Amino acid sequence: MSEPVKGIKSPVRLEYTVSAGRALSRFLAALTEARLLAGRCSVCRKVYIPLRSVCPTCAAPMSEELTIADTGTVTTFCIVNVPFEGQTMKLPYVYASVLLDGADLPILHLIQIPAEEARMGLRVKAEWVPPAERRPTLESIRWFTPTGEPDAPFDTFKEHL
Amino acid sequence: MKSPPQSKVLSAPYVLEYTYRRSVGPVVGRFLSALQEGKILGGRTASGKVVVPPTEYDPETSDPVTDLVEVGTSGVVTSWSWAAAPRANQPLDRPFAWALIKLDGADTAMLHAVDAGDIGNMSSGMRVCARFAAERSGNIRDIACFEPETSGKGAS
Numbered sequence: 101m102s103e104p105v106k107g108i109k110s111p112v113r114l115e116y117t118v119s120a121g122r123a124l125s126r127f128l129a130a131l132t133e134a135r136l137l138a139g140r141c142s143v144c145r146k147v148y149i150p151l152r153s154v155c156p157t158c159a160a161p162m163s164e165e166l167t168i169a170d171t172g173t174v175t176t177f178c179i180v181n182v183p184f185e186g187q188t189m190k191l192p193y194v195y196a197s198v199l200l201d202g203a204d205l206p207i208l209h210l211i212q213i214p215a216e217e218a219r220m221g222l223r224v225k226a227e228w229v230p231p232a233e234r235r236p237t238l239e240s241i242r243w244f245t246p247t248g249e250p251d252a253p254f255d256t257f258k259e260h261l
Numbered sequence: 262m263k264s265p266p267q268s269k270v271l272s273a274p275y276v277l278e279y280t281y282r283r284s285v286g287p288v289v290g291r292f293l294s295a296l297q298e299g300k301i302l303g304g305r306t307a308s309g310k311v312v313v314p315p316t317e318y319d320p321e322t323s324d325p326v327t328d329l330v331e332v333g334t335s336g337v338v339t340s341w342s343w344a345a346a347p348r349a350n351q352p353l354d355r356p357f358a359w360a361l362i363k364l365d366g367a368d369t370a371m372l373h374a375v376d377a378g379d380i381g382n383m384s385s386g387m388r389v390c391a392r393f394a395a396e397r398s399g400n401i402r403d404i405a406c407f408e409p410e411t412s413g414k415g416a417s
Binding site: 101104105106107108109110111112113114115116117118119120122124125126129151231236 | 269275281350
C-alpha cells in the first residue's frame with residue numbers, strides 16, 4: 101500500500117445572490133453620479149449613511165433624503181499590515197471610519213496617506229474614480245485623501261465613534 | 262440582475278468560500294488509502310460489529326479501533342432520498358438518489374449516491390454495487406457512485 105492518506109481537501113463554498121433592497125439600491129445607484137445619499141430619521145433626526153428606509157434605533161421611517169458632502173473626518177482607523185488574497189493595496193495601508201460632514205454615522209474606507217501619518221481627526225475628501233469607471237459600489241470612491249485642513253477637535257466627533 | 266420595473270432593486274452574486282484542508286487521522290486515512298486500491302474497509306469493534314466507514318473510536322466502548330477489515334463493494338440500500346435537481350459538485354450531474362447503503366459484511370450503513378436513472382428504480386432493500394472512479398486520489402469520491410446491481414455487474 102502506498103503512503104496512507106493524511107488529509108483531504110474539504111472546501112466550503114456558499115453561493116449567494118444578495119439583494120440590496122430598495123434604499124441601499126438607491127444609495128448605490130447614486131454613487132455612479134458621485135453622490136452620497138443619506139436619510140434623516142423622522143424621530144431622532146440623525147442622518148444615516150448609507151440611506152436606509154428605517155432608523156435602526158427608533159424603528160421609524162426616514163423623513164428626508166439628502167445628499168451629503170464627500171468631505172469628512174477620520175474618527176478611528178486601522179493600519180493593515182497583513183497580506184490576504186485579493187488585496188489591491190500595498191502594505192501597510194490605512195482603513196478608517198470616516199464621519200462625512202453632515203452624517204451621524206461613519207462609513208469605512210481607505211485613506212491615501214502614509215501609515216505613520218494616520219490619526220483621529222484627520223480631515224479627508226473622497227477621490228472619485230472617473231465617471232466611466234463608476235459602478236454602484238463604494239469602490240466608485242477610490243479612497244479618501246487629506247484635505248490639508250487643520251485636524252478636527254475630538255469633541256466635534258466624539259459622539260460619532 | 263433581477264429588478265422589478267421602476268423600483269430598480271440591485272442584486273449581485275456573493276460567494277463565501279473557505280478552502281479548508283483537513284487531516285483525516287490514522288483510521289479514516291487507511292480507509293481512504295484502500296479506496297484508491299478499489300477496496301472498502303470497515304472497523305471491527307469490541308463487540309465484533311463492523312463499522313463502515315471505520316470510526317477512530319468504538320462507538321460502544323470508546324476504545325481505539327485498530328482492526329480494519331475489508332467488506333464487500335456491494336450492499337443493500339436501507340433508506341434513500343431522491344435528488345431530482347443535482348447541484349454543482351454533487352457526485353452526479355443527473356438526478357440520483359442519496360442512499361444509506363449497508364455493504365456486505367458491514368453492520369452499519371454509509372451514505373453515498375446511487376445512479377439509478379429514475380426514481381422508480383429505487384427501493385429500500387435493493388442491491389447496489391460501487392462504481393469506482395477512473396482516477397482516484399484517496400477521497401470518498403474514489404467511489405464515483407453506486408449503481409443498481411444487475412447480472413454481469415457487481416459482486417458475485
